[in-house]
Amino acid sequence: MNNLLKHIKKYTVKSLFIISFLTINSCAEEEAIAPCVSQFYYEGTPFRQGDNLVITPKFESGEEIAGEFTSTEGLVILDKQTGQVDVGASVPGVYTVRKAMIGNPGCGNRITLGVIAILPPPAVFNLAESLSGWGLSGASFLDNTDKKEGESSIKTKVDGLVIMQHNLATPLNAKVGIAQGELHFWLYISDPDQLEPNASIGQIELTSSGEPDKEELTWVIIPSNFNLKAGWNQMKLKFKDAGVTGGNIDLNAIKFFRLYMFPKEGAQTLTVGIDDMKILAES
CATH class of the missing domain: 2.60.40 (Immunoglobulin-like)
Known part of the structure; x- marks a missing residue:
């Protein structure tokens, strides 16, 4: 040997x-x-x-x-x-x-x-089971029949600017870093033809400050980039692809989400919905 x-x-x-x-x-x-x-x-x-x-x-x-x-x-x-x-x-x-x-x-x-x-398991941001903590433009309601999980989704019927924002009562620990983190949710659009497909029409924002434009990750909404279709669209937003506004976000204490969109000039009433909001590590 x-x-x-x-x-x-x-x-x-x-x-x-x-x-x-x-x-x-x-x-x-x-x-x-x-x-x-x-x-x-x-x-x-x-x-x-x-x-x-x-x-x-x-x-x-x-x-x-x-x-x-x-x-x-x-x-x-x-x-x-x-x-x-x-x-x-x-x-x-x-x-x-x-x-x-x-x-x-x-x-x-x-x-x-x-x-x-x-x-790690997902960090649940909001499951759209209640309107509590939400600020929504238009006529908002819980939809108990057309949903992606749980008992309901949140929808609103809007003429003009779409705003969907939520303040968390308790800060959320994402349990992931910028390199691996992703924001997942389902977005409902009744008629994408009411949106300019190739224009920058709004933003999706996630902050630890509890308000927009501070300690914020932001993603520009260009409908064609997300391939938005009529009905439900699964959104997967990578933290590493986001812009940063007003300083770095504290991923151990996320407090605020906002989505806003400007429809086309002269657009008809648009129904927008959201459901099953979670933060995951990239798989």
């Missing part, structure tokens, strides 16, 4: 994660047992805490080869023989999972590594 040979091979797997395979042979070359190949990955990673998922790894080869799965503290492995992971019970983070085949007499000394990432 004079020779120590380490072979490191890298394979690219689904979701652009890299899994490394490490072979350690501590026997003389003529005595070496051929290492087993057991390449595994967690399809769909990254996952999100709170999704209540139980994930079992997929295999490119060697699923039948016995081994023990382990990882660092925070990742809950339910079954060390299969590598099954409880996403909902795990702490957000990026984990290396080891399948150790040391002690398997048919495999030589073999360790296979895989990666699984778990994102």
Whole structure:
């Protein structure tokens, strides 16, 4: 056992994660047992805490080869023989999972590594279940039939300037940074033809100051950029793409949201709605 040979091979797997395979042979070359190949990955990673998922790894080869799965503290492995992971019970983070085949007499000394990432749960800004805390232009109402989640959406019928703004009674901790954070919500537009498609017609704003134009992230509304259609539109706004007004936002204490839009001159009555407002880490 004079020779120590380490072979490191890298394979690219689904979701652009890299899994490394490490072979350690501590026997003389003529005595070496051929290492087993057991390449595994967690399809769909990254996952999100709170999704209540139980994930079992997929295999490119060697699923039948016995081994023990382990990882660092925070990742809950339910079954060390299969590598099954409880996403909902795990702490957000990026984990290396080891399948150790040391002690398997048919495999030589073999360790296979895989990666699984778990994102934090969404921070709920507002689920549009009440008009409390909202300031809306036009004739506002709760719509209990046309909604994207829960019991209702918030809508308003407007002639002229559209304003939808909300003050949080308790500041919201986004639990994400600028690089990964996104504001998600559903936006209802009854008739996008009442908006100039290629013009800058308004803004979406998120602040920690409790008012507009201070400690603010802002996104310009150009309808064609968001491909707005009649009905519900899913909006996904990356923090890193936003403009900054009046100083940096404190993502640990978000207090205020505003959307405003100017319809075309002479536009007819426009119905605008909002639902399911959350802040997520980019997946």
